[in-house]
Amino acid sequence: MRDYWLNKLFFDIQQSPVAAEYKKDREAVLARYPMSAELRQALLADDIETIVPHVNAYLLRFYYAIVGMKDAEFIRRLNEIPDAPLAPKGKEEMSHG
Amino acid sequence: MANLVGVYAASHGPMIAREWDSLTPPTRASVEEGFGQVGKRLMASRPDVLVIVSPDHWVNFFLNNFPAFCVGVGAEHDGPPEPFLKKHFHHPTLAGHPGLGQHLMNTAIDRDFDPSMSHRLTLDHGFCLPLWRMGIDPIPPIVPIVINEVDDPMPTMRRCLAFGALLKEAIASYPENLRVAVLATGGLSHFIGEPGMGQIDEKFDRTCISLFERGDPAALASTLEQEVRHTGNGGHEVRNWVVAHATAGNKGFELISYAALEEIYVGCAFAEWRVAA
Secondary structure (H helix, E strand, O other): OOOHHHHHHHHHHHHHHHHHHHOOOHHHHHHHOOOOOHHHHHHHHHHHHHHHHHHOOHHHHHHHOOOOOOHHHHHHHOOOOOOOOOOOHHHOOOOOO | OOOOEEEEOOOOOOHHHHHHHHHHHHHHHHHHHHHHHHHHHHHHHOOEEEEEEEEEOOOOOOOEOOEEEEEOOOOEEOOOOOOHHHHOOOOEEEEOOOOHHHHHHHHHHHHOOOOOEEOEEEHHHHHHHHHHHOOOOOOOOEEEEEEOOOOOOOOOOOHHHHHHHHHHHHHHHHHOOOOEEEEEEEEOOOOOOOOOOOEEEHHHHHHHHHHHHHOOOOHHHHHHHHHHHOOOHHHHHHHHHHHHHOOOOOOOOOEEEEEHHHHHEEEEEEEEOOOOO
């Protein structure tokens, strides 16, 4: 289920001042977004598996690009999520990037 | 009366701008060739106004207010906010065309179609990346049309066909003598922020291309309505192409080029529709 405030954080962090503040002090920024303790902890721990069900995938991508996670690492973590709705047609039918 | 002088499609993968300076020569050549061809054709059509159909990638709209369709009716719009595109595309603002934009809104309301409207949109990479790579200069006034393709529920393919028909009608009934071109951007397959990111679903892409080439709008809508549910989230952007398809009169398109460009995470395609008289 979507968490409004988690999505709002990921939306707002596209603004440079918010991103800069977040990189400096995550907890101070998170205090302004009334999300659950579980999600707050997941953000602090970069626990993508916990975050994914609650956020729009585009916003998730933007967030991790902004906080500086390399694409290869981000993709690896996404693909390691157990029981994730995998690329639906089967990897054997697809090109790989 | 205004005339529809061309209808085109181009992918808009942001990695093209993010990684432009370090793309491998084959990827770069493929991208340059596709955008170059579409740009050449678009400029040859000498448009006075360019209607661009694209999603909004979480720039203008958020979960507190997310329209299915939005028409930009303003005299001016803001250029791309993305730093990776700003460094290449130096247009802090872009001219709009309030006359045609407002006429499209009025035509929509008259036909019981109720898009949102904006007097000033920020035009992200979906709008501006193709303009940058096509090298269009000067850029004609733009009527931006935003379709929700990033969060459920999204408009049906059938509704996108209807919107395209509406756009066709609005252009044909606009009283000023204007040459109008339409550019649909985005697609084909890509996976963004979800498992499978970086993969390209060539089967989906080939299905899309075949349907757009054939023309039949009913088959296009019904097949794509199913197929987009089984590919990456970026595939939803094919809705822009569906709008363009109907705007051109459902006569089918000529594929200019297609390449599964893994380096930029996108099934990258370029096309020009046959425009019905």
